[in-house]
Amino acid sequence: MIRVIWLFLMLAWPLASAAQDVPRIKTGATRAVADGDGLELDLRLSGPAPYRLMLLDQPKRLVIDVKAAPGADAADVFDGAENFAAVRAAPFRAGWTRMVFELREPYAVRSAVMRTAAPGATGLSLRLSPVAAEDYDGATNAMSALWNLPQPTTPVLDPSRPQPLRIAIDPGHGGIDAGAVAAGLREADLMLDFAHELTEKLIRAGFEVVLTRRKDVFVGLEARMTEARASNADLLISLHADALPEGQAAGAAIFTWNSQADDRASRQLAARHDRADLVAGLDLQGTDDQIAETLMDMARADTQPRSEALAKHISAELAQAGLAMHRNPVKGAAFSVLKSPDIPSLLLELGFLTDPGDRDRLTDPGWRAQMSRAVTDGITAWLDDDAALAELRRH
Structure with missing residues (x-):
């Protein structure tokens, strides 16, 4: 059974107006570093982009959906790819790429930041920390969401407020x-x-x-x-x-x-x-x-x-x-x-x-x-x- 334990969506990011404005995943510049406290994953992009993260079960894996074009290199050709059991990427939805990182042990996402500070260093920085198997499963019930959630309906407004705030x-x-x-x-x-x-x-x-x-x-x-x-x-x-x-x-x-x-x-x-x-x-x-x-x-x-x-x-x-x-x-x-x-x-x-x-x-x-x-x-x-x-x- 697929179990979603965490979702982060940024739906309001504006659509790119031209093809050259669409960010691209820079697979070759991506890196994953293991230390005594877990993993640091730095997914490099040519520009900032909306993204969402999920931790799924059976097998345990980190899924990153990013509104960007796929990288020119193979998904697992980056420094530190061996820290994952497998890495793959493919177009997912229109304009989105899905990257899947199979985990060698249970992890929790401790931090996620889109960094835009330096030219050529834009990317999504993640901190993963190891957790017990029961904690991985327990997080499943804390926050769950799927791509196919229905769109929110327009709320029925009070007549005294004819326009949304x-x-x-x-x-x-x-x-x-x-x-x-x-x-x-x-x-x-x-x-x-x-x-x-x-x-x-x-x-x-x-x-x-x-x-x-x-x-x-x-x-x-x-x-x-x-x-x-x-x-x-x-x-x-x-x-x-x-x-x-x-x-x-x-x-x-x-x-x-x-x-x-x-x-x-x-x-x-x-x-x-x-x-x-x-x-x-x-x-x-x-x-x-x-x-x-x-x-x-x-x-x-x-x-x-x-x-x-x-x-x-x-x-x-x-x-x-x-x-x-x-x-x-x-x-x-x-x-x-x-x-x-x-x-x-x-x-x-x-x-x-x-x-x-x-x-x-x-x-x-x-x-x-x-x-x-x-x-x-x-x-x-x-x-x-x-x-x-x-x-x-x-x-």
């Missing part, structure tokens, strides 16, 4: 701005991965989603807000995993706009985010004159309470899911990306790359799935309350 998801940093970097991980890459995972969850829950960036490119802070507004977004959620001196911060935190925030760490993070635009020659400092700032504050009289309510709902769902949170999980800060006066906005710090525990969680597909589910549930709960409050405001 449109959410702008903003993966922080990108391009020349890598964001925080620690242990070989780039914040920009991790946030783009998570943005696609979260997008898939939100779409299945009946929401519409726009992304402020879909690949590893630089987008200025003002451009991110402009994109959200041009898309008629109802919400903006900016995703980050920042860096502070080790020991200062760990766990998820949610920020809403507060120009007077007196928390030192919050001020450090806000200043660090704005410096990213300075790197690209854009300076947001002093762009709001006193009159404009006053008008924006007046407009925020409606959106700010909604942003704060959204932050509390998401925080509650994270806590209920047992996800690691900062000791003060809901805060205010003067992040420029939160300045929009007419769109409820928040910045979600998924964790801090300077914290070893957070790094492990950010690269753990199971943890990311829990996080994206909790965020989706928080938005859903907030939307119900917000609709009720909107009705009261009308009266």
Whole structure:
């Protein structure tokens, strides 16, 4: 019996517009390295691509489906292929290639990251750790999914909400701005991965989603807000995993706009985010004159309470899911990306790359799935309350 124990899908990645844009598997550059703690598999690609992973039984094997053209070389012609009992690859679905790695012993996928940092080094990096046979089987029941799942049906919407909520998801940093970097991980890459995972969850829950960036490119802070507004977004959620001196911060935190925030760490993070635009020659400092700032504050009289309510709902769902949170999980800060006066906005710090525990969680597909589910549930709960409050405001 085939048993699927883990699935990671990124359905929202845009389709390539031309044949030369389609990534290709670089089999010859792929490598697998065994150490005392398991296996490191680095599947090289000519460019980033959507992918999913599964561990199947009888025989035990790792399956990687990637939206890329197959490699020119045989599937098992790469450094370290002998760490697997067999390796094979073949076209699977339109535009997808399936690679199958037969395992010599039971493994669990501990981390999966699409790396895009260096030219020629783009690829999917996996960490596999050995587990007992019973644990391999036990994981089967934790998360199961198949390619032939039915497409989600369009939800029946409340008449008071004739249009689905449109959410702008903003993966922080990108391009020349890598964001925080620690242990070989780039914040920009991790946030783009998570943005696609979260997008898939939100779409299945009946929401519409726009992304402020879909690949590893630089987008200025003002451009991110402009994109959200041009898309008629109802919400903006900016995703980050920042860096502070080790020991200062760990766990998820949610920020809403507060120009007077007196928390030192919050001020450090806000200043660090704005410096990213300075790197690209854009300076947001002093762009709001006193009159404009006053008008924006007046407009925020409606959106700010909604942003704060959204932050509390998401925080509650994270806590209920047992996800690691900062000791003060809901805060205010003067992040420029939160300045929009007419769109409820928040910045979600998924964790801090300077914290070893957070790094492990950010690269753990199971943890990311829990996080994206909790965020989706928080938005859903907030939307119900917000609709009720909107009705009261009308009266």
